[in-house]
Amino acid sequence: MSDNTYEANLWSLGWEMRGAMLVYLILTISVNCTPPWRRFILLTMTTFYFKSGEFIPPFLFLSGAVLAEITLLQIAHNNNKVTALDVSEPPRGLKRLVNRCWTGVLFVFSMYLGTHPPENAHRAKYSRMTHDFFNKYITTEGGMS
Numbered sequence: 001m002s003d004n005t006y007e008a009n010l011w012s013l014g015w016e017m018r019g020a021m022l023v024y025l026i027l028t029i030s031v032n033c034t035p036p037w038r039r040f041i042l043l044t045m046t047t048f049y050f051k052s053g054e055f056i057p058p059f060l061f062l063s064g065a066v067l068a069e070i071t072l073l074q075i076a077h078n079n080n081k082v083t084a085l086d087v088s089e090p091p092r093g094l095k096r097l098v099n100r101c102w103t104g105v106l107f108v109f110s111m112y113l114g115t116h117p118p119e120n121a122h123r124a125k126y127s128r129m130t131h132d133f134f135n136k137y138i139t140t141e142g143g144m145s
Contacts, residue, residue, distance in 0.1 A: 029103055031103070039073075
């Protein structure tokens with residue numbers, strides 16, 4: 001329970017936000033990967049969060065993404081369709097550089113957000129900026145006054 005008079009039961013919102021952001025970041029960094037590699041990344045991260053002994057929501061959210069991927073695979077198999085991108089011409093210049101590097105940049109950014117400690121984040125030097133940003137702009141104090 002919190003001191004928020006408007007909505008006192010806010011205990012699961014932080015975990016749901018974290019789980020949803022992890023799924024979003026993992027899918028975003030694996031968007032340029034082929035479907036088998038994307039499935040491998042999803043399974044690896046799901047196994048990691050299961051074995052890490054952390055609270056269960058990251059594992060559950062990633063398990064949902066794995067199940068969605070399996071469902072898409074079954075639908076594609078039943079319809080005899082191969083999921084591939086039809087690229088008519090390769091990108092050039094800055095677009096090519098961004099296309100080649102953004103997966104790595106997003107991976108580093110997702111690891112920064114994904115390793116944000118759930119408790120006492122203000123004590124970890126690397127996550128203090130994120131912690132302060134969320135306290136200042138995203139979280140509320142005291143509900144609607």
